[in-house]
Amino acid sequence: MRSRRVAFALVLAALALPLTPSISAAAPQRGTPPPRFPMAMDSGPRLLAQKAQAEADLAAVTGIVPAQRDEVDALRRHWEALESRLAEMDFLSRRATEQLTAARDRVQRTAADAYKLGASGALGSTVDALATADDILDLQRDLKLLGDYGSRHDRAIEEYSALKEQADDEVTLLTDERSAVRSRYETAQRELDDATARVAGAQQRYDDAVAGLRRFHQVAIDSGSPIQGPSFVTAEEMAAFVQSRTDRYRLTVPLRELAQYYVDEGNDEGIRGDVAFTQSILETGWFRLPDHGLVHWTDNNYAGIGACDSCEHGFRFDTARLGVRAQIQALKIYVTPSDFGPDDLVHESEFSGGIFRLGFRGDVQSWWDLTGRWATAADYGNHLYNLYMQMVEFALTRRGASSN
Numbered sequence: 001m002r003s004r005r006v007a008f009a010l011v012l013a014a015l016a017l018p019l020t021p022s023i024s025a026a027a028p029q030r031g032t033p034p035p036r037f038p039m040a041m042d043s044g045p046r047l048l049a050q051k052a053q054a055e056a057d058l059a060a061v062t063g064i065v066p067a068q069r070d071e072v073d074a075l076r077r078h079w080e081a082l083e084s085r086l087a088e089m090d091f092l093s094r095r096a097t098e099q100l101t102a103a104r105d106r107v108q109r110t111a112a113d114a115y116k117l118g119a120s121g122a123l124g125s126t127v128d129a130l131a132t133a134d135d136i137l138d139l140q141r142d143l144k145l146l147g148d149y150g151s152r153h154d155r156a157i158e159e160y161s162a163l164k165e166q167a168d169d170e171v172t173l174l175t176d177e178r179s180a181v182r183s184r185y186e187t188a189q190r191e192l193d194d195a196t197a198r199v200a201g202a203q204q205r206y207d208d209a210v211a212g213l214r215r216f217h218q219v220a221i222d223s224g225s226p227i228q229g230p231s232f233v234t235a236e237e238m239a240a241f242v243q244s245r246t247d248r249y250r251l252t253v254p255l256r257e258l259a260q261y262y263v264d265e266g267n268d269e270g271i272r273g274d275v276a277f278t279q280s281i282l283e284t285g286w287f288r289l290p291d292h293g294l295v296h297w298t299d300n301n302y303a304g305i306g307a308c309d310s311c312e313h314g315f316r317f318d319t320a321r322l323g324v325r326a327q328i329q330a331l332k333i334y335v336t337p338s339d340f341g342p343d344d345l346v347h348e349s350e351f352s353g354g355i356f357r358l359g360f361r362g363d364v365q366s367w368w369d370l371t372g373r374w375a376t377a378a379d380y381g382n383h384l385y386n387l388y389m390q391m392v393e394f395a396l397t398r399r400g401a402s403s404n
Contacts (some may be wrong), residue, residue, distance in 0.1 A: 002087070011238050013181055016028050017273070030151070032220040033368060034224030034366075034368055034382070035222065035224055037219065037220075037224050037225050037226060037366065038219050038397065039215070039216060039219060039290035040091075041226045041228070041365045041366070042226070043212065043226070043229070044216055044226055044229020044230055044270070044272070045228050045229065045270040046126060047209045047213050047216065047230075048209075048213070048229070048230055048270065049210035050205055050208070050209040050212075051206060051210065051213065053205070054202045054203070054205040054206035054272060055206060057198065057201075057202035057205075058199065058202045058203060058206060060136055061195055061198045061199050061202060062199055064195055065117040065131075065192070065195050065196060065199060067186065068191055068192040068195055069074075069192055071188050071192075072185065072188045072189050072192050075181060075184055075185040075188055076185060077246060078181050078185075079178065079181050079185055081325045082174055082177055082178045082181060082210060082313030083178070086171060086174040086175065086178060089167050089170045089171045089174060090167075090171055092163065092167040093164055093167035093168050093171060096161075096163040096164035096167055097164055099156075100157060100160035100161060100164060103156045103160055103260070104155050108263065111228060113256070114244040115242070144305040153287065153293075154208050178212065185396065195238075212346050213230055216229060217230075217232045218232070220232075222368075222382075222385060223366060223367040223368040223381040223382045223384065223385035223386075224366050224367075225339060225366060225367065225385070226272070226335075226365055226366055227272060227275070227331055227334070227335050227364070227365065227367060227369075227370075228270050228271060228272065228332075228335055228365075229263075229271075229272045230267075230272065230371075231263050231266055231267070231272055231274040231275075232272075232274055232392065232395075233274040233277075233391055233392060233395045234263070234395070235256060235259035235260040235262070235263050236256060237257070237394070237395040237398060238257045238259035238274060238277050238391065239255045239256040239258075240391075240394075240398065241391045241394045242255060242281065242286060242287065242393070243255065244394065245286060246286045246288065248286075248288050248289075249287035249288060249291070250288065250289065250297040251287055251297065251320065252283060252297075252298060252300055252319075252320050253320040255287075257320070258278060258302075258320055258324070261320060261321050261324040261325075262274065262276055262277040262280075262286060262324055262328075264300050265321070265325050265328040266299060266323050266328055268331060268334045268346040268347065269329065269330075269331075269345065269346055270332070271326050271328050271331050271332055273328065274388070275367060275384075275388050276303075276324075276327055276328060276331060277385055278384060278385075278391055279303060280324075280327065281302055281387060282383065282384050282387055283302060283303050283304045284304075285349075287302075292309035294313055294314045295307050295313070299313050299314065299316040299317065299322045300317040300318070300319060300322065301315050301316065301317060301323050302314070302323055302327060303324075303326075303327040303330070303374075304375070305326055305327065305330060317350070325347055325350055326350035327347055329347075329349060329350055329351065330351070330355065331350075332345065333355055333356060333358070334358070334360075334361060334364040334370075334373065334374070335359065335362070335364050335365055336361065336362060337357075337361060337362035338357075338361055338362065340356075340361075341356055342356065360362045360373055365390075366381065367381045367384055367385050368381035368382065368385075369381065370384070
């Protein structure tokens with residue numbers, strides 16, 4: 001049954017005729033157009049995309065910054081510990097050198113005495129290596145004492161030499177390790193600086209997007225504002241607005257659930273779901289569709305899609321969500337140029353090819369532009385948007401009351 005109705009409505013679409021009932025047979029008198037919207041007409045989707053990308057960038061980068069900062073801190077502490085240890089080893093090496101020099105000097109003096117007194121053996125080896133002809137001789141020393149004294153200094157020289165060699169070896173190792181740590185530290189610091197800059201850039205892009213979206217809502221005050229963009233009124237506020245005017249609505253799902261469909265489906269396609277919800281209020285008479293008419297309340301058709309003066313019946317949709325999706329998709333098709341096809345929609349299209357051949361596609365950008373295209377009612381766009389601004393005022397009043 002539904003496929004037959006779809007095919008019929010798409011014949012109308014292919015002829016570029018309205019998909020909603022003609023209220024007047026004459027061409028609509030659109031009146032004075034609203035002022036030009038002060039931002040780009042596609043600024044809403046672009047700002048939403050910028051905000052989403054910035055959020056993704058922040059989530060990806062912000063998480064790694066603490067770990068990178070910890071790595072930089074750890075490498076800096078390692079560097080400082082190596083510097084301290086290297087200073088200690090350098091001091092020990094210089095101290096060992098000084099002690100070794102002093103010991104050799106003393107042995108040289110002892111060696112001179114040994115030559116005079118005829119020392120031999122181990123001390124004689126020291127004498128051969130270290131004695132000089134210019135040393136002052138102490139001829140009063142006892143040979144035995146001289147031999148013992150020289151032997152002790154030989155051992156001291158060995159100990160000081162070993163200490164210096166060990167200190168020098170550790171200095172070499174520490175110097176190499178310090179160089180490697182320094183390189184890792186500089187790399188980690190560059191990576192941290194880069195990540196920090198990326199966080200700052202993403203945060204700035206996020207803040208700019210939020211500020212842009214705030215301005216979008218501030219200037220979207222008449223029907224000249226774009227069809228594309230973010231919702232401002234929440235699903236709960238939309239439902240409350242309807243309930244403040246009537247309790248006689250008839251729907252196949254709870255009103256709050258229907259309103260959420262508009263937010264979700266609008267977000268998916270970049271269409272202002274809250275204004276589309278207002279359009280559904282206008283098209284259905286506050287969701288009070290009669291039992292007999294082109295659209296029945298059980299059809300889940302909230303925008304008069306496929307209904308016209310010469311039509312037997314409008315479209316029927318299996319679920320309320322699909323009815324909302326069709327309305328959002330139709331608005332998206334209206335505002336996009338001809339190179340946008342069914343496969344470009346986020347969800348499977350609720351329409352076949354006819355609607356994609358509408359001659360005015362891409363010319364419709366504002367709610368004002370819907371007059372004569374979505375419906376033939378004179379001043380359709382203004383009437384629709386005036387109702388939306390009433391809902392905005394209701395939502396703002398409600399928010400103010402809840403904050404007090």
